Amino acid sequence: MLAALTLALVACSATDDGGTPAPSSPSASPSAPAPTSAVPTPSAASPPPPTTAPTTSPASTPPAEPEVVAAGLDVPWGLAFLPDGSALVTLRDRAEVLRVRRGAEPVSVGTVPGVAAENEAGLLGIAVSPAVATDGYVFVYLTAADENRVLRMRLDGDTLVPDVVVLSGIPRESYHNGGRLAFGPDGYLYVATGDAAVPDRAQDPDSLGGKILRVTVDGAPAPGNPDAGSPVWSSGHRNVQGLAWDDDGRMFATEFGQNTWDELNLIEAGGNYGWPVVEGVAGEDGFADPLAQWSPADASPSGLAVTADAAYLAALRGESLWRVPLADDGTTGEPQRLLAGEYGRLRTVAVAPDGALWLVTSNTFRGAPREGDDRVIALDEGWL
Numbered sequence: 001m002l003a004a005l006t007l008a009l010v011a012c013s014a015t016d017d018g019g020t021p022a023p024s025s026p027s028a029s030p031s032a033p034a035p036t037s038a039v040p041t042p043s044a045a046s047p048p049p050p051t052t053a054p055t056t057s058p059a060s061t062p063p064a065e066p067e068v069v070a071a072g073l074d075v076p077w078g079l080a081f082l083p084d085g086s087a088l089v090t091l092r093d094r095a096e097v098l099r100v101r102r103g104a105e106p107v108s109v110g111t112v113p114g115v116a117a118e119n120e121a122g123l124l125g126i127a128v129s130p131a132v133a134t135d136g137y138v139f140v141y142l143t144a145a146d147e148n149r150v151l152r153m154r155l156d157g158d159t160l161v162p163d164v165v166v167l168s169g170i171p172r173e174s175y176h177n178g179g180r181l182a183f184g185p186d187g188y189l190y191v192a193t194g195d196a197a198v199p200d201r202a203q204d205p206d207s208l209g210g211k212i213l214r215v216t217v218d219g220a221p222a223p224g225n226p227d228a229g230s231p232v233w234s235s236g237h238r239n240v241q242g243l244a245w246d247d248d249g250r251m252f253a254t255e256f257g258q259n260t261w262d263e264l265n266l267i268e269a270g271g272n273y274g275w276p277v278v279e280g281v282a283g284e285d286g287f288a289d290p291l292a293q294w295s296p297a298d299a300s301p302s303g304l305a306v307t308a309d310a311a312y313l314a315a316l317r318g319e320s321l322w323r324v325p326l327a328d329d330g331t332t333g334e335p336q337r338l339l340a341g342e343y344g345r346l347r348t349v350a351v352a353p354d355g356a357l358w359l360v361t362s363n364t365f366r367g368a369p370r371e372g373d374d375r376v377i378a379l380d381e382g383w384l
Contacts (some may be wrong), residue, residue: 017120017175017300017316017366064380069358070100071372075365078126078141078181079303079348079358079376082155083133087350087358089376090140092122092365097140097160100376110160112153116145121172124179129217130187137217139166139189141179148172150181150191150219166219167231171196171209180303182243184251188222189215190233192240192253199276202236210237210275212253212267226270236273236287242304242313246326254301254313255290262299263290264311264324264332291332292324298337303348305357314346316362321346343377344368355381 070089078090079100086101088109095115098106115123121143129137136154148170152163170178176194184190195201195210202210205227214222214233221231242254251267261280265273265288274287281289294301300317306326313322320340325333339346347362356378363373 017362064382066359067102067378067380068372068375069102069378070098070106070376071374073098073106073364073374073376075122075362076360076374076376077122077124077179077347077362079350079360080126080128080138080181081350081353082128083353085353087352087376088126088128088138088155089360090123090126092124093117095123095142097123097126099158102378107158109155109158112140112142112151112160113162114144114149114151115142117143119174121148121174121177124177125181125192127181127183127189130183135217137163139181139217141181141191143172143177143179146172148177148179148193148196150189150215152217152219166217167191167213167215169208171198171201171207173197176239178237178240180241180243184214185245185249186222189217190243190251191215191231192243193237194239195237195275199238202238202275203272203277205230205232205235208232211235212237212240212243224269233269234267234271234273236271236275236277238275238279241302244304244306244311246306247308248328252291252304252306252311254304256300257293257296259296261290261293262296262301263294264292264301264304264313265290266330292335294318294322294335302362303346303350303360305349305351307351312349312357314349314359316345316347316366319344319346321349321359338383343375344370344373352378357381357383 075092077092081087089098095112097109099109100106123142125141127139138153138155150167152166153160173196176197178192178194180192182190191213193211201207211232212234213231215231239256240253253265253267255263271288280293298318299315301313303314305312311324321338323336343361344363345367348360350358359377361374363369
């Protein structure tokens with residue numbers, strides 16, 4: 001039985017990054033192909049969400065064509081903006097960081113030491129300190145030979161200099177590594193981790209796998225964490241790769257499902273999001289239900305951006321940008337499928353300081369590269 005479970009987990013990992021679909025396996029949630037939305041209520045009395053057919057275009061026609069900011073990139077992954085509007089972009093397999101600006105060629109700002117790239121593992125997320133103008137801090141999430149870790153670096157002009165590892169001991173595998181980094185409106189660093197192919201880690205309070213972590217710039221558990229001695233902010237995650245907040249400070253995250261449901265979740269301190277006990281909306285006591293869910297064939301969501309009225313999910317296998325309307329009362333509207341097939345697999349989406357939406361494609365890994373792939377693309381504010 002253990003051997004069979006191990007083989008099943010290895011097989012289903014291909015769906016995480018938008019690869020070949022894995023064979024179906026039993027799940028605590030029913031399967032259906034269409035995206036759905038629901039009120040995020042972790043109550044056993046919660047009814048299943050209504051099934052809705054996805055729309056394929058925004059409510060109004062975008063006013064301008066998307067702009068290619070950078071092209072010819074080799075497996076780009078994370079993106080974080082600097083105060084001047086330029087962005088730092090990680091190249092997963094090369095362990096390299098580029099500085100990308102509109103109207104200019106990308107410039108390498110250096111390589112990150114200790115990266116052991118393999119399959120979905122390597123140099124992943126990146127986050128810029130809110131005080132980067134004074135402290136110079138840039139944080140990267142990387143897969144080393146024996147663990148995932150968060151390395152703090154310093155940006156000196158156009159050069160990144162390694163500083164210190166602030167968080168270590170995160171389980172690693174060749175897949176399910178999580179990897180997204182983001183600073184919240186509270187000024188603390190949030191770290192998304194995966195279960196590293198051992199589902200029980202997601203429910204183990206002593207493991208950093210399958211969690212969202214919240215730490216200071218020195219890597220210490222942030223004040224106000226559910227357990228004062230632990231960096232864990234939320235648990236029960238399979239593989240989170242998208243983190244974002246709205247103007248009211250509500251936190252959202254994307255999650256790769258196994259074979260049944262991908263998720264958009266509203267994240268609360270101490271929340272348990274169910275993996276591996278449940279997947280998708282289950283209405284079980286003790287587990288928070290997602291705001292919206294998709295068949296992995298339609299989504300496989302990685303990056304996430306949130307604006308004043310919507311969440312945007314970068315879909316890998318779904319080769320789309322999903323827009324989910326967000327209401328003040330915590331409900332979500334009907335998901336809209338944007339850019340279906342236009343740019344292939346989408347890894348990252350982020351809101352630029354000028355309000356534009358930037359996308360990072362991921363076709364040079366498990367995709368069908370087109371001329372110019374992989375690319376960073378900017379959608380002007382009219383798309384929002």
